[in-house]
Amino acid sequence: MSSTTSLYYKNASLKGTITVPGDKSISHRSVMFGSIAKGKTTVSGFLLGEDCLSTIDCFRKLGVEIHVEGTNVEIISPGMDNWEEPKEVLYTGNSGTTTRLMLGILSGTTLHTVMTGDASIGKRPMRRVADPLRLMGAKIAGRDNGQYTPLAVQGTQLRAIDYTMPVASAQVKSAILLAGLRAAGTTVVREKEISRDHTERMLKQFGAHIEVADGVVAFKGGQQLQATHVNVPGDISSAAFFLVAGAIVPGSEVVMKNVGVNPTRAGIIEVLEKMGAELSVKMEDNHASEPTATLTIRTSDLKATTVEGEIIPRLIDEIPIIALLATQAKGTTIIRNAEELKVKETDRITAVVTELQKLGANIEATDDGMIIHGPTKLHGAKLQAYGDHRIGMMSAIAALISSSPIDLDDTECIAVSYPTFFEHIEGLLNNA
Numbered sequence: 001m002s003s004t005t006s007l008y009y010k011n012a013s014l015k016g017t018i019t020v021p022g023d024k025s026i027s028h029r030s031v032m033f034g035s036i037a038k039g040k041t042t043v044s045g046f047l048l049g050e051d052c053l054s055t056i057d058c059f060r061k062l063g064v065e066i067h068v069e070g071t072n073v074e075i076i077s078p079g080m081d082n083w084e085e086p087k088e089v090l091y092t093g094n095s096g097t098t099t100r101l102m103l104g105i106l107s108g109t110t111l112h113t114v115m116t117g118d119a120s121i122g123k124r125p126m127r128r129v130a131d132p133l134r135l136m137g138a139k140i141a142g143r144d145n146g147q148y149t150p151l152a153v154q155g156t157q158l159r160a161i162d163y164t165m166p167v168a169s170a171q172v173k174s175a176i177l178l179a180g181l182r183a184a185g186t187t188v189v190r191e192k193e194i195s196r197d198h199t200e201r202m203l204k205q206f207g208a209h210i211e212v213a214d215g216v217v218a219f220k221g222g223q224q225l226q227a228t229h230v231n232v233p234g235d236i237s238s239a240a241f242f243l244v245a246g247a248i249v250p251g252s253e254v255v256m257k258n259v260g261v262n263p264t265r266a267g268i269i270e271v272l273e274k275m276g277a278e279l280s281v282k283m284e285d286n287h288a289s290e291p292t293a294t295l296t297i298r299t300s301d302l303k304a305t306t307v308e309g310e311i312i313p314r315l316i317d318e319i320p321i322i323a324l325l326a327t328q329a330k331g332t333t334i335i336r337n338a339e340e341l342k343v344k345e346t347d348r349i350t351a352v353v354t355e356l357q358k359l360g361a362n363i364e365a366t367d368d369g370m371i372i373h374g375p376t377k378l379h380g381a382k383l384q385a386y387g388d389h390r391i392g393m394m395s396a397i398a399a400l401i402s403s404s405p406i407d408l409d410d411t412e413c414i415a416v417s418y419p420t421f422f423e424h425i426e427g428l429l430n431n432a
């Protein structure tokens with residue numbers, strides 16, 4: 001049972017430096033790649049969020065030894081070809097990334113596996129992954145012909161495909177590439193709009209040869225990954241909440257170090273700059289396979305913008321908090337081409353619009369996004385998170401500028417990606 005938390009921060013301002021937790025996408029992949037490779041892989045900066053712990057749990061059930069000490073993880077694997085057939089169902093919790101990428105990985109093994117997740121995962125579409133994997137020869141069964149969990153996979157010998165992506169999705173692309181590891185021939189994935197490229201970068205880091213050019217990724221099957229060290233940068237999707245808080249909470253200045261600014265993820269920086277935010281991006285020189293920067297944001301006047309087209313996949317998870325930002329910007333902000341929001345942990349178009357309207361925002365839903373007129377003063381209300389961490393965090397940041405308390409039904413769900421979220425709010429308030 002989740003409990004209601006009353007959030008109210010009268011005359012708040014945020015000051016200071018925080019280190020946002022490790023990137024969720026990269027943390028998942030570090031455990032997956034470290035489990036595929038034979039030997040010892042070490043990870044630093046790992047995200048101890050529930051989603052990434054679900055990934056660890058799944059690989060332990062496949063016979064991989066995984067030790068977690070603080071944010072350091074040690075993965076000792078017998079190699080993908082020597083995994084054990086699990087006697088239990090693999091539980092992927094709330095994590096779409098775990099479920100979809102695992103489907104690709106498991107399809108090319110010799111094992112029989114069953115995966116399931118929580119109620120939200122049970123509603124999210126899996127055919128977008130199952131269909132291309134079936135073209136590779138994968139044997140996948142599930143409700144509605146493999147659309148919904150629980151999913152059963154009978155591992156088999158796969159063959160490579162040349163696949164043009166019908167939706168911009170790094171999860172679909174990654175599942176196909178990971179299946180391609182054990183497929184005969186060269187797997188090719190073509191993207192019209194570039195989605196996050198952490199899988200491609202990490203394949204290279206684990207010693208694989210992969211060609212990437214102009215939206216086409218080509219990868220020859222049969223390559224062995226080499227165990228290595230992965231240094232996970234801070235998650236820009238988590239930093240996004242404090243970038244927006246710093247921009248809209250009067251008198252704030254927030255500094256975040258070691259934030260991953262991979263161009264396929266960093267769309268929110270461009271949006272903030274277009275809206276007139278006082279943001280400084282100082283690139284760090286850490287020679288890692290993912291670029292990082294120190295981000296400093298100060299409160300400023302903001303103007304509306306349009307967010308559409310190729311930038312959408314580069315900020316898809318940040319749209320709930322961008323919507324809150326737009327309620328404080330002068331003019332009409334339009335977000336379009338973002339229909340993918342409907343198939344996240346909840347329907348994020350409906351959830352964002354419903355909850356921000358309760359606070360007095362002038363926002364309406366469209367088929368593929370939302371229209372927001374600003375600026376509007378926000379007041380308190382009873383809000384729902386819908387079990388969705390990003391909706392919960394958007395509501396908590398709104399409480400920093402609302403004129404009366406926000407009662408949020410479920411703050412526990414925030415632990416999926418940002419377990420130290422409220423500690424960071426408190427720390428920044430105390431410095432002010």
Ligand SMILES: O=C(O)C1=C[C@@H](OP(=O)(O)O)[C@@H](O)[C@H](O)C1
Nearest residue numbers: 025097168169170171172316317
């Ligand atoms: O590959 C990944 O790690 C992710 C890809 C995105 O999903 P889609 O592939 O469904 O766009 C994103 O929304 C999710 O939070 C993480």
Ligand SMILES: C=C(OP(=O)(O)O)C(=O)O
Nearest residue numbers: 094095096097098317344
């Ligand atoms: C959509 C998200 O994650 P996933 O698809 O892994 O559940 C998210 O973190 O916003």
